[in-house]
Amino acid sequence: MAWNEPGGGNNQQDPWSGGGGRRPSGNGGDNGDGNNRGGGNNQGPPDLDEALKKFQDKISRLFGGRGKRGGAGGGDGSGGGKRNPFVLPLLVVIVAAVVWAGSGFHLIDQSERGVVFRFGKYTTTLNPGLHWNPPIVDQVKNVNVTSIRSANQTDSMLTSDENIVRVSVSTQYVVSDAHAFLVNVNEPEMTLQNAMDSALRQEVGNMKLQQILTTGRDRLGQRVFDRLSAYMDAYGTGLRLQTVNVESTAPPDQVQNAFDDVIRAREERQRSINQANAYSQAVVLEAKGQKQRLVEEAQGYKAAAVADATGQTNRFNSLLGEYQQAPKVTRERLYLETISQVLSQTPKALVDLGDSSAVTVLPLNQMQAGGNASSDGNATKMSMQQLEQISREVVDHMNSSSNSQQQTRSSSLREGR
Numbered sequence: 001m002a003w004n005e006p007g008g009g010n011n012q013q014d015p016w017s018g019g020g021g022r023r024p025s026g027n028g029g030d031n032g033d034g035n036n037r038g039g040g041n042n043q044g045p046p047d048l049d050e051a052l053k054k055f056q057d058k059i060s061r062l063f064g065g066r067g068k069r070g071g072a073g074g075g076d077g078s079g080g081g082k083r084n085p086f087v088l089p090l091l092v093v094i095v096a097a098v099v100w101a102g103s104g105f106h107l108i109d110q111s112e113r114g115v116v117f118r119f120g121k122y123t124t125t126l127n128p129g130l131h132w133n134p135p136i137v138d139q140v141k142n143v144n145v146t147s148i149r150s151a152n153q154t155d156s157m158l159t160s161d162e163n164i165v166r167v168s169v170s171t172q173y174v175v176s177d178a179h180a181f182l183v184n185v186n187e188p189e190m191t192l193q194n195a196m197d198s199a200l201r202q203e204v205g206n207m208k209l210q211q212i213l214t215t216g217r218d219r220l221g222q223r224v225f226d227r228l229s230a231y232m233d234a235y236g237t238g239l240r241l242q243t244v245n246v247e248s249t250a251p252p253d254q255v256q257n258a259f260d261d262v263i264r265a266r267e268e269r270q271r272s273i274n275q276a277n278a279y280s281q282a283v284v285l286e287a288k289g290q291k292q293r294l295v296e297e298a299q300g301y302k303a304a305a306v307a308d309a310t311g312q313t314n315r316f317n318s319l320l321g322e323y324q325q326a327p328k329v330t331r332e333r334l335y336l337e338t339i340s341q342v343l344s345q346t347p348k349a350l351v352d353l354g355d356s357s358a359v360t361v362l363p364l365n366q367m368q369a370g371g372n373a374s375s376d377g378n379a380t381k382m383s384m385q386q387l388e389q390i391s392r393e394v395v396d397h398m399n400s401s402s403n404s405q406q407q408t409r410s411s412s413l414r415e416g417r
Contacts, residue, residue: 056088104132111146113178125179143178148242151189153196156252163209168247169200169224173239180238188237192228195235199227212249221246 107130108114114126117139126140133140154168173192175181185191203223207216225244232239251259323330 100135103135104138106131106133106140108142111144112142113145114140114142115178115182116140122179122183141182143175143181145175145178148172148174149189151193151196152247153193153200154247155197155200157201157204159204159209159212160206161208164252165204165209165212166248166250166252167200167204167212167220168249169196169221169244170247171196171225171228171244172242174242175238176240177238180236182238184236184238188235188239191235191237192232192239195231196224196228199224199231203227209251213251217246217249220249 106114108126108128110128112128114131116123116126116133118137120139123138131140150170150172152168152170154166156164156166159165171192181188203220204212206223207220210216212220221244224246225241228244229241232241250256319330319334
């Protein structure tokens with residue numbers, strides 16, 4: 001049988017029942033309210049009003065009231081004390097005040113700053129740590145100032161040379177001023193997005209397509225960074241840019257093939273230019289080498305000519321000194337040396353001895369060849385002796401001719417006198 005099954009005073013299983021001696025009772029089962037709740041037939045849960053009254057009695061005793069005592073003399077159990085009507089509201093007020101004050105404590109993380117608005121008006125910015133602000137009066141909004149946020153922008157834009165280029169840019173930024181971030185601008189991150197689009201279009205419009213696609217990407221990123229930073233400072237968004245990266249630059253998809261052809265032609269042109277420059281440098285270097293070699297040869301020839309002329313001058317001067325000392329001997333020696341040089345280069349020589357005999361032919365080439373070809377030193381020696389003899393005869397003949405002419409000239413002079 002269930003514990004709450006009707007059964008009168010014999011029900012011993014009801015835990016809420018005061019009967020059967022199982023529920024403790026100090027006044028024999030009667031709590032003094034006259035409702036027979038301590039009897040064995042009480043089957044309901046404990047009354048909430050009864051519990052509240054007990055708690056109120058305890059509070060009343062704490063504030064000096066006598067409280068309510070149950071079971072002392074039966075009847076209504078008021079204990080003779082009069083309840084204070086302000087106790088309960090005061091208790092509620094105190095509890096509410098404690099709850100209100102306790103809810104005002106809050107902790108701000110190291111990565112955050114707390115912006116305090118008192119009745120909707122900015123008051124101060126709180127640093128990391130434990131703070132207390134009166135609830136309802138103050139409203140604290142935490143803003144993360146260390147996390148790096150990012151924004152992207154990709155669109156087709158017009159360049160300064162009236163071409164269309166597709167540019168993709170990303171930027172990273174942080175919140176540098178929590179108060180300005182929350183107060184100055186409505187939706188500051190959307191403002192950043194719009195400002196980035198404006199700055200990017202402005203800078204792309206100032207550059208040529210070729211610069212944007214090749215060597216001007218870094219410069220484009222720096223220009224967008226400077227312009228966008230100026231925008232953020234002017235708007236007072238409380239955002240500080242970290243970087244601006246130009247992710248990609250490309251022509252529109254419709255002209256991609258033609259653009260690739262242009263790039264290949266440009267690369268081919270550059271390759272031809274490099275080859276021509278390499279050939280030009282090789283030719284120029286070779287020409288410079290030849291020039292230097294000719295200059296050095298000319299300088300060597302000049303030095304040799306000067307040295308030869310100097311030597312001849314010195315030899316002539318020395319010969320002049322010898323001639324002044326012994327003119328006849330020197331003249332004869334010069335004649336012999338000259339004749340030797342002339343005859344050495346003449347294959348044949350005709351010698352007129354001045355008498356009635358025929359002209360003598362000297363085969364100098366044969367004599368020289370025979371002398372050079374013969375290994376016998378005597379044959380060469382005889383030929384040279386013959387040559388010297390002939391030369392001597394020629395000199396004697398010349399001297400005799402000169403003497404006869406002088407004698408003829410002297411006799412003519414005497415006859416003239």
